[in-house]
Amino acid sequence: MIILLSAAIAPGLALFSYFYLRNQMATEPRRTLVHTFLYGAFLTFPIMFLQYVLTEEGVFPNAFLQNVLFTSTIEEFFKWFVLLIAIYNHMEFDDPYDGLLYGASISLGFATVENVLYLLSFGLDTAFLRALLPVSSHALFGVVMGYYFGKAKFSKHTKLKEMIAMALCAPVILHILYNTILSFKGHWVYLMVPFMLFLWWFGLRKVKLAHYHLVQHLHMHKKI
Template identity: 50%
Template sequence: MFSLITAAIAPGIALLSYFYLKDKYEMEPLRLVVRQFIFGVLLVFPIVVLQRVFSSWLTFPYLDAILAGALLEEFFKWFIIYYTVFTHVEFDEPYDGIVYAVAVSLGFASMENFIYLLNNGLSIAWIRAFLPVSGHALFAVVMGYYLGKAKFTTRKKKFLLLSLLYPFILHSMFNLILTSNGIWYISLIIPFMFVLWWIGLRRVKMAHHMVYHANSKNMGFGQD
């Protein structure tokens, strides 16, 4: 059981540590990051129930992958972040959105990973780490980046919408690839993950640039 727990949560903890330590200016209180991670863990249980209900209605597998998978998961992660930390005093720079979103998402991914490995064994742990766990982290980077933009620019509604829409689109594409079979799966998933990492790391860089721009010029956060 110890090996199972370690294999299930180690990728999530490693990725969370990576993005947490990427904060160049002011690291977030660890207690808040841990709290968001726990919220993500607890979020698995109501989502699983809702997914079973949705899946009983959606007999077409690709529609199930988009609505019961991507939409439900990204919406509830977004909901938790928005209502528990978006207005918190510690959310005081754009990169903070990435940290908190990644914490919630990797809490969710770690619990989901534990349940999956419990049912299917440890032999696929490395595949789970490379695909679903890192995928959840990178969807969250995009979500957190636009939440940071929403908080620190005047176009709040636009960026709040994008903070949900873009992760949903990326997650839907990811799920659709996983739902496909044979050569399509092999030929698409690896380049997709490389592109996803490129998108995520670019959003990290852009969030840091917004903070640097604000600190150096004292003109508020960028509008682009």
């Protein structure tokens, strides 16, 4: 059991540590990040319950609508909504890179609990593949979401509502693409490899841009 839990939790912690340590200019309070991680972890259960109820009620006419469109949208919406109401106006969200950290944190909280439940059901044989795909993809969806939240709050040259909308729409689109590829039986791996390479490139580009905005933000405050 300890080995299984370690295998389920380790990928999320490793990915979060990577994004956290990239922030060399300022240190975000660990307590707030832990709270955000826990928000994501707790979200797993109402989302799974909602998915179960709607499935049992036969709301969805086909598997694509249920497993791709609905699942992708509802997961990202709940994470976006919690960040918007609980974190966006928080006093400790005080620089552009913070959004990225909070986005990664809430996504990895969700992905970690989901991973624990999955490995408890199907065993350790799938641990490596899940670390490469669901856990890392959730982390990168969160990075993209958090980047746009940071841009909405701290960029003077962007429209607030547009960036907050992008914080939801961008990860939803990426998540839909990810789940669409998984829905292809037999040949999904040939599409997943280039998609994951693109997702890592896109996510790391947002990390680089968020770090640049952080440097600009700190430089501006030094002048003041």
